[in-house]
Amino acid sequence: MIIPVVLTLVAIPIVLYAIIKYIEYNARRSIINIHTKKPIDNMVGLIPSFGMFLSKQHTSFGRYETTKEFNYKPFLSFLGTNVLLNVSQPELAKKVLLNWRLYEKMKPDVTPDLKRVTGHSVVFANGEDWKAQRQIMNPAFFNVDRFANQFSIVTKECLRVMSEMLKTEETLPIPSLMTALTLDILGVTTFGHDFNYLREACLPPSKIPSESALNIKAYEYVMTNMVTVSKILLQGSYKSLAKKESIEFDSSLKRLEDLMSSMIQKSRLRSKNQVVEENYTETLLDMMVAANDSDEGSKMDDALLRDNALVIFIAGHDTTSNTLCYALYSLCKYPETQTKLLQEIKDKVGMKSEPTVEQIDGMDYLNMFIKENLRLNGPLDNIPPKTLNEDAVLGDYQLKKGVSVAINSYAIHRNKQIWGQDAEEFRPERFSEAESKGRHSNAYIPFSAGPRTCMGNRFSLLEQKIFLVSLLQKFELSLPDQDYVCKPQSGDVMYFAARDLRLTFKKRE
Numbered sequence: 001m002i003i004p005v006v007l008t009l010v011a012i013p014i015v016l017y018a019i020i021k022y023i024e025y026n027a028r029r030s031i032i033n034i035h036t037k038k039p040i041d042n043m044v045g046l047i048p049s050f051g052m053f054l055s056k057q058h059t060s061f062g063r064y065e066t067t068k069e070f071n072y073k074p075f076l077s078f079l080g081t082n083v084l085l086n087v088s089q090p091e092l093a094k095k096v097l098l099n100w101r102l103y104e105k106m107k108p109d110v111t112p113d114l115k116r117v118t119g120h121s122v123v124f125a126n127g128e129d130w131k132a133q134r135q136i137m138n139p140a141f142f143n144v145d146r147f148a149n150q151f152s153i154v155t156k157e158c159l160r161v162m163s164e165m166l167k168t169e170e171t172l173p174i175p176s177l178m179t180a181l182t183l184d185i186l187g188v189t190t191f192g193h194d195f196n197y198l199r200e201a202c203l204p205p206s207k208i209p210s211e212s213a214l215n216i217k218a219y220e221y222v223m224t225n226m227v228t229v230s231k232i233l234l235q236g237s238y239k240s241l242a243k244k245e246s247i248e249f250d251s252s253l254k255r256l257e258d259l260m261s262s263m264i265q266k267s268r269l270r271s272k273n274q275v276v277e278e279n280y281t282e283t284l285l286d287m288m289v290a291a292n293d294s295d296e297g298s299k300m301d302d303a304l305l306r307d308n309a310l311v312i313f314i315a316g317h318d319t320t321s322n323t324l325c326y327a328l329y330s331l332c333k334y335p336e337t338q339t340k341l342l343q344e345i346k347d348k349v350g351m352k353s354e355p356t357v358e359q360i361d362g363m364d365y366l367n368m369f370i371k372e373n374l375r376l377n378g379p380l381d382n383i384p385p386k387t388l389n390e391d392a393v394l395g396d397y398q399l400k401k402g403v404s405v406a407i408n409s410y411a412i413h414r415n416k417q418i419w420g421q422d423a424e425e426f427r428p429e430r431f432s433e434a435e436s437k438g439r440h441s442n443a444y445i446p447f448s449a450g451p452r453t454c455m456g457n458r459f460s461l462l463e464q465k466i467f468l469v470s471l472l473q474k475f476e477l478s479l480p481d482q483d484y485v486c487k488p489q490s491g492d493v494m495y496f497a498a499r500d501l502r503l504t505f506k507k508r509e
């Protein structure tokens with residue numbers, strides 16, 4: 001009896017080891033060096049790749065360290081059993097990002113819930129389907145200057161709420177304020193709806209949560225639970241094994257979907273009845289629905305329209321809110337940047353009047369500051385992987401169909417060969433015209449690049465700029481403890497500012 005048990009115990013690890021080695025060998029054979037004709041050497045094995053994933057090292061930090069170990073050369077790693085070629089050279093990034101037909105967005109198959117949340121939306125669609133969706137959505141994002149007034153109105157409300165909070169608190173919680181600001185901006189500009197998050201931020205917590213509070217709770221539940229280790233391991237069986245969690249997930253997602261559907265209905269009603277208030281600005285959703293419901297072009301059904309509204313809700317606020325958290329932190333950590341920006345505001349806008357789009361466009365230092373912040377602290381530190389739909393050559397490698405390419409923007413943005421010896425330092429002047437000369441166009445890609453580049457790029461930049469100028473007109477910012485370091489928390493897909501970030505605000509005379 002004892003001998004078979006011992007033999008089994010010895011055999012299991014040997015078989016597992018052999019399977020792993022076989023998978024790794026096959027993976028290496030799908031990436032062949034065109035000069036030596038040999039499989040790629042640089043590899044993070046199956047188990048270490050999974051280890052990186054479990055320790056959340058798969059995002060920025062781990063991959064950056066590994067990238068340096070491999071001297072910025074492409075290396076193979078695994079995402080589940082998917083073979084990933086990690087690249088951090090701007091010229092390779094350019095080839096991948098320009099060729100959207102060959103390099104398709106990797107399918108959101110990591111967990112069934114990720115697939116449900118993103119649905120068939122533009123974010124994960126491919127080929128003609130993606131093109132048709134993007135054609136319907138693009139025009140809504142063309143002229144974002146029309147939102148400048150709304151950005152200013154919500155910004156003013158944020159400054160009012162901050163002043164209110166400062167009556168009882170010495171420092172203010174930045175992440176929650178920036179979330180409320182960006183959500184309220186998204187509410188009015190995208191959905192024509194006031195979520196009231198800013199107003200709620202300065203009220204004492206209520207025993208009966210408001211609709212907005214319930215919606216944000218549902219959003220947070222969905223975002224933190226759509227990709228978990230247990231869901232990755234258990235896949236479809238998770239639902240029957242974790243019934244309580246699954247019910248909560250389903251009801252949270254349903255709440256968000258219902259919210260999106262009601263926004264779409266309201267938008268349709270506005271357009272049908274033509275009942276719009278004076279000075280009403282057509283929202284992103286109004287334009288998407290109108291383009292979709294018009295007689296021309298291919299159409300999204302209501303479920304797809306709702307998926308895309310949800311995707312904009314998700315992509316449109318956490319990204320900018322985290323970017324702003326780091327912008328405010330950087331203004332305090334490197335006070336000389338605050339002094340320079342303030343001087344530019346005095347010179348170009350004045351301390352009392354609301355900034356106009358023309359004035360904002362002429363603010364070079366503000367532009368450089370925002371770029372430097374996105375270079376070092378952009379919320380998406382890896383461009384979502386793209387999968388080859390046929391064999392192709394990329395740089396020195398012949399890749400087999402099915403290999404995915406992950407572009408590590410975090411590593412590109414810190415490469416000393418591109419940015420100089422001070423690459424890790426915060427120095428906005430590196431984006432001056434003189435210093436930018438000769439730099440590769442894909443050396444700076446916080447919003448990705450090529451046809452699939454972020455749709456909300458200009459929206460987010462204008463929103464950030466109006467907020468920063470208006471804030472500095474009113475307050476002087478500092479860190480309560482100058483030694484404090486805002487350590488990023490790496491999420492599954494995003495790079496979050498530390499939740500404990502608090503800053504001191506002094507009203508200007």
Ligand code: HEM
Pocket residue numbers: 122123124134311312315316317319320323378379380383384446447448449451452453454455456457459460
């Ligand atoms: C600082 C703010 C933001 C950053 C850094 C950012 C970055 C990105 C990145 C890296 C991608 C992936 C592109 C690719 O797959 O190659 C993306 C896609 C996207 N973003 Fe953003 N984003 C931001 C804000 C926004 C905002 C405000 C919106 C909407 C209001 C938005 C909507 C989208 C959409 C719809 C896509 C999918 C585009 C497609 O696949 O065709 N983003 N974004």
